[in-house]
Amino acid sequence: MKKKESTLINMVAAMLLITLIAGFSLGFVNELTLEPIAKSKLDQKVNALKLVLPVFDNNPVAAMILLKVENVKDSVEVYPAFLNDAFVGAAVIGTSEKGFSGLIKLMIGFKPDGTIQNIAVLEQKETPGLGTKIKDAAFINQYRDKNLAIFNAKVKKDGGEIDGLTGATITTRAFSEATQMAYDEFIKDTAFISKSKN
Amino acid sequence: MAAIINQKENFFKGIVKENPVFVMLLGMCPTLGVTSSGFNGLGMGVATLFVLLMSNIVVSLIKNQIPSKVRIPAFIIVIASFVTIVEMVLEAFMPFLYEQLGIFIPLIVVNCLILGRAEAFASKNTLFSSVLDALGMGIGFIIALTLLGAVRELLGSGSIFDIKLVAENANTFILFILPPGAFIALAYLAVLFNKISIKTS
């Protein structure tokens, strides 16, 4: 099989042609997948919200509000939920930088009175087998249906009521800190959040 | 190249004799990076098979039109396009797998298995041979990744294809789902694979 002679012109032409075809086909596929990608991203968020919130019928993602908090770098995302136009709770993104390997990001669902409905772990980089146990139902159940106004969400070691994970006290502390932060935020602005139906 | 290529051999060499992972040790980055469970290995294997097949087809078709000095960049563009397509399709229709494989999907571009087959085989052989070569190599890659993923999942999480075999709180060898476990498991699987394939041939 004879190789084609390489001249400047045919090299430029060949590359131009290939890149053109590649560009067009990518554009085409992008067009096709744009909508499904957006939808699957939304689904993921809605699924997390359904997990942590009481039954709702509005679109909390569209109603999402950003609250500026003093001691947190970024604004806090809050997703208010409504059922038949009545405020049934809100999901607050709680974060803590004090995890064993940095950021721990939780989504905490509150009922209108501030009781925790459920918690979902959105991001964590903890040690597998130790810190990753914060995702286990057995651990999260300690926080469910608790109101932090009367429930001390600190680790038992620090005088609270939460059983720390064996070998992952630091992770547990960060988890509690993120939960507390979300709770404080929710309580401070409940009035505003509950009226923020779009 | 005038010799008649045994097409059957062309297909099967990728699965056993020249298995890309266990024998040629190509494509180590995805092999070690994503095989923390059987499904991840399978998903990455299938994605790679698709890209390998498409790139072999296209490269084989355009091999006579490409000036030899720019053939590598041309192959890379072809491969990268298919990888991007795979990435977008996965993100749209299989978001779970997309999240699991993460950064390793774009990295299929630099999987030396794909560029290696394009340069060493597809650019010198007919379309039909190239398709068989891609299928054989791709299936060999899938087998290797799925096997490695399954072994690591079994030892590291005590489950196989997400079916839990041990109690929730049982102690499993967490090391195997971490990077060092990938190296250890791969080494012993390669030993086993080569031992068996030498014995049988």
Place this chain on the structure above:
Amino acid sequence: MSTSSIIVSASPHIHADRTSKKIMYDVVIALIPAFLISIYIFGFGALIVTSVAIISCLLFEYLIQKYLLKTTISIGDGSALITGILLAFNLPSNLPLWMVIVGSLVAIGIAKMSFGGLGFNIFNPALVGRVFLLISFPVQMTSWPTVLENNTVFADAVTGATPLGIIKDGLMMGETMTDLSSKLPSQMEMFLGMTGGSLGEMSALALILGGLYLLIRKVISWHIPVTMLGTMAAMTGIFWLINPEQYVNPLFHILTGGAILGAFFMATDLVTSPMTKKGMVVFAVGIGVITVVIRLFGAYPEGVSFAILIMNAFVPLINSNFKPRRFGAPIKSKIIK
């Protein structure tokens, strides 16, 4: 040399004109004081864990040599025995026994036999076994029984943290050294071994005694232990002088954790340490620096075993840069980097 003794292979063996078997048994003798202390402190558990580790190491070596490699059986050379003892010394005395067996399999099977057996292994087998267990079973590997309690039963006793663990945890919570000092054992307690920790790393006194025996018998040279501990002392000393509220003093760092056990018994392993004295110094400085970096800034409270394994990987490189001068060769004034 009878057929059952070790086949002398790579050159690390030749710097003593005795058989490797004799060297190995000298090491075993040197480990006895530390073993007795650990039985005194942890009781039955220490005895059981050590016996299981030794028996399973010997058994795995025998099985692999007989059925997998089909070579001469060399379990009599004492190297598997030492691997077993050192592995046990790096484990908590209440570790479930099946984990001890897994650790032995990893140490002998993966770290030693897969590389070709004694003389060919790149990494210290006992430490590979230990690190495998530490990463796989972090909970069990970091729960140590409290000293001098419950030591007649082998069970999950009340667990206490190691001094290094207390410091890591406390500093992460924002406490200062002054706050923490009340929770820490005194330096005398650490010297004698009355603190929490792995089975054999307890008593600095017993380990130093064993180390001195090895030095006198010329099984090891002073280069690695002295340089390694010196580096650690110097580095932690600098940090301590800069900010004594955030960093603990150098003596503490040397007496606690696996520093002394590692310096005398594991970094000096003849197979996995450099051949020349200069090489040993480089090797030991590396271990010291990595250990301190892990202890002060890493995720784990203790870093000796990681540090030794990392530097093990550099040994071939060190050996090729610090070759012994050929006899009669002119002395070159080349600076070797």
